[in-house]
Amino acid sequence: MRYYPAPESAIDMPDLIEAVKLAFLDHGTGSCEMPPKSYVTLPGGDFRTMPSYLPGLTAAGVKVVNVHPDNRSRGLPTVMGLTVLLDPPTGKPIAILNATGLTDLRTGAAAAVATRALAPVKEGTLGLIGAGRQARSGLLAIGEVFGIESVRVWSRSQKSAERLAAEFSSLDIRVTSVEQAADSDLLLTTTPSISPVIMNDWISDGTHINAIGADAPGKQELDPSLLTRAEVFVDDREQAFHSGEVNVAIRDGLFSPDRIAGTLGEVLTGRAGRSSREAITIFDSTGIAITDLAAASEAMKRGDYIELPFLTGCQ
Amino acid sequence: MRYYPAPESAIDMPDLIEAVKLAFLDHGTGSCEMPPKSYVTLPGGDFRTMPSYLPGLTAAGVKVVNVHPDNRSRGLPTVMGLTVLLDPPTGKPIAILNATGLTDLRTGAAAAVATRALAPVKEGTLGLIGAGRQARSGLLAIGEVFGIESVRVWSRSQKSAERLAAEFSSLDIRVTSVEQAADSDLLLTTTPSISPVIMNDWISDGTHINAIGADAPGKQELDPSLLTRAEVFVDDREQAFHSGEVNVAIRDGLFSPDRIAGTLGEVLTGRAGRSSREAITIFDSTGIAITDLAAASEAMKRGDYIELPFLTGCQ
Secondary structure, rough: EEOOHHHHHHHHHHHHHHHHHHHHHHHHHHEEEEOOOOEEEEEEEEEEEEEEEEHHHHHEEEEEEOOOHHHHHHHHHHHOEEEEEEEOOOOOEEEEEOHHHHHHHHHHHHHHHHHHHHHHEEEEEEEEOOOOOHHHHHHHHOOOOEEEEEEEOOOOOOOHHHHHHHOOOOOOOEEEHHHHHHHOOOOOOOOOOOEEEOOHOOOOOOOOOOOOOOOOOOOEEEOHHHHHHHHEEOOOOHHHHOOHHHHHHHOOOOHHHHHHHHHHHHHHOOOOOOOOOOOOOOEEOOOHHHHHHHHHHHHHHHHOOOOOOOOOOOO | EEEEOOOOOOOOHHHHHHHHHHHHHHHHOOOOOOOOEEEEEEOOEEEEEEEEHHHEHOOEEEEEEEEEOOHHHHHOOOOEEEEEEEEEOOOOEEEEEEEEEEEHHHHHHHHHHHHHHHHOOEEEEEEEOOHHHHHHHHHHHHHHOOOOEEEEOOOOOHHHHHHHHHHHOOEEEEOHHHHHHHHOOOEEEEEOEEEEEHHHHHHHOOOEEEEEEOOOOOOOOOOOOHHHHHHHEOOOOOHHHHOOOHHHHOOOOOEEEEEOOOEEEHHHOOOOOOOOOOEEEEOOOOHHHHHHHHHHHHHHHHOEEOOOOOOOOOO
């Protein structure tokens, strides 16, 4: 059994995007197994358990991931994860991967897959709403599939926005107001907000939005009237209704689940898609278990690992 | 982060029985968190994910465990497991334990807790139906709480029964027919049967039965008319109805869920119990996640481990 302490460092982003796309394709054809994410409440946070099986990558396993909003004050990330991979034909554990960095990368890769499938243009301006780890990995991933002409960054923390802009100074990137950042061809929203950050009026026709931040009940980043104006695609219907960008609007009776235009898997298999050049499309990303499997499988190809004994009592 | 390759070797059974009892107590008072076990089907088997949080032991985590019935032909156990423990206040992974042997031990410990709480006598004859790993750990655990005068072992495989009898030759133990083994003061059934192995007529009044084998839909070891004659206690109602000894009888309309006499936690907190010396009591054990946490916590106290880096990107 292998342990990968820092598998994210071995990831090749274009390969990861293809692996994540394959996961969404299997989701679209219904050939994967993915029970609902389960939540356990802890003091000061929670942890989620995400089991799945992806025949297309011969991968099975579970990601265990916490969310503790006050961790930063303790010098720890809000979100940390471990993925356990099993050998599908025997069920034997074959690898454990630190999934803390992988989670960011697979989230970015999912946004890239959605951008390629749903954005009406191949190049243009990118607006980043939020400037943390998911903004960073999203920017890296989107750069692989979209010609980024310039980047506008906004964050509630000016310092975070400036740090991100400095890190990517080889791009045409600048810190702006939230309205200016929202006025982009492509948007990536990654805030932990529980009230709308992006107003409907700020968004032009033909925009594609990757809405990443909302991943728990009560979270939302977008004006509910933007949801009804747009064509909303989800990674997984059940998860999105429970904890995605649409969860608050559904709870408040402002958005009906039957308005969902499709899943990303349905888009990739040709059964759904944007209706016109002018439509606004939203990818409501909650983060699904099979993309964690895809990331873990990619990491296993090249990552450094420690070999561990797994004693079974059978010789 | 620690990895425990063979934590079962460090377990002190009396301590484990107390830790498992504490877990059932927390279950009885409703102070633990335990979402339903989730199942993922794989080629040739399945795997189950069992998350939970046990405030009484300050323990949180997940067991991932497979069931692949044909593994023995490949030199692997049918069941292998890994438990991931998290630090409850931060969600950080603190340990990974090989749970293959621990699973047997905690199952035995649960049977011991049930025996102490439900058997009408403190000593007598023990009948083992099935002679595999769970029979072995059950015998070890029950021996800590019950005065075993003699043991009668039956298994579909005569060889397994003889091997177990040889291993415990310091006891008054012998291989018998299934009827003779069933005619004991205390019974432990650990077969993977999908049809009744123990008939109602064979069981005397005042017997206590630990029914361990049924842990998936379609499995059963006991004559349905024995279920209606007896007082049936479960580890967890939801799990028992889905996959415990009662699942087939409920499905077939031969047993009603409202006949359950209580959970083991309710027995331990004094809200349920056997009604008389003559009653037959059955403990329907499916295996619950908080007992895996209890076993992992015990193992962490004394087990040998390998220290692993867990890099978080925060310094």
